[in-house]
Amino acid sequence: MIRSMQVTDSPDVLALLHWMDAAPEREVFAPSARDGQELQLDCEDSTCLVDAGEDGVVAYCAIAPFRDGMVLEGPLSESGQVAGLLKKALEQAEGLPVYAFCSRENTPVRDALEAAGLTPMHSTAFYTAPLSHFKETDVPDGYALTNALSIADYRALYRAAEDAWAGRLDWTPEQFDAHFAREDVKLVALTRNGKPAGFAELEFHPDDAHAEVTYLAVHPAERGQKLGRALLNLAAAEAARHPELRTLRTRAHDHMKAARTLYSHLGLRHSRSVVTYLLEGDEEA
Incomplete structure (x- = not known):
């Protein structure tokens, strides 16, 4: 079920963030917080959504003001199933431009972004x-x-x-x-x-x-x-x-x-x- 993120979801979302940290190819633009209190502060200016099942949160995506439009945080999911969550997050943009950033090797997220209509502009090498x-x-x-x-x-x-x-x-x-x-x-x-x-x-x-x-x-x-x-x-x-x-x-x-x-x-x-x-x-x- 896709819904707004709740305070009780913080441990599951933090687990996804730490899962992302464990491998460079999973990188997406995401909250910098790595504890519950910081996560609440990071989410104050964002519309945060989760995909939650019986066992808790399985995916996270948020959208926040950025430059001349909005920026996606995520989507993050160990399963790679993010299409529905991504669609719901993009609806919050209300016609504004939306930016997203992810690792060049993050094929599941790149495929989902392109299927949702986002276009790759350029890559940045570090x-x-x-x-x-x-x-x-x-x-x-x-x-x-x-x-x-x-x-x-x-x-x-x-x-x-x-x-x-x-x-x-x-x-x-x-x-x-x-x-x-x-x-x-x-x-x-x-x-x-x-x-x-x-x-x-x-x-x-x-x-x-x-x-x-x-x-x-x-x-x-x-x-x-x-x-x-x-x-x-x-x-x-x-x-x-x-x-x-x-x-x-x-x-x-x-x-x-x-x-x-x-x-x-x-x-x-x-x-x-x-x-x-x-x-x-x-x-x-």
Whole structure:
């Protein structure tokens, strides 16, 4: 029976989340919570549904606000039988676009998403390497290293380097300042003649001892100078200043061939790939 999730369902839903964690090929976008109290907080802004039988919850799916529409959490089921639950969750979108994310190897969920009308947009490859793997590097000749950019320079480089990052362009100056004031965020940027040439943006995750390169950008006019390699090494050196961090992680969409080649040449290991799906919204809604 498909119904709204109840508090008493939390142990079964958490069991599904831990089941997902046990194998990378089961990955879908899901609540970050891994205990009951956190799960209740995570579900406050979501419409959470379960498929429940006599033995408890056998599948979970939720839908929540995201970007210009909604995002699916799940669907999750050990049996792979999620079509009915997925259909019910999509009805909650009320004509808005719906995004979904799942492992490239998660064939049962990918088949269900595509059968429900969602279209694969692109895949994102994730890479990792120990911080000890990276070599110390000097700032390239003719460039200067800085840990801060003005919002105007950041936006200009952001816009020139990668159009898929459009969400950052909507930040107010207050949001920009607040983001880079965070202790777990660091910017490593190169400038030439006072103009931004590229940057690597880092987020620190001491709980599992890794730093993540959330964005790596090189201005098109500066490409071919091995700045991507320099920025990645400089970012690794910045992360290595924090003894609680051991690993560097980064990612690249499938159209970012230069970034993928760079990560492979530098010896980062490909750990997994996630496919982004979209169900187009109803323009009349």
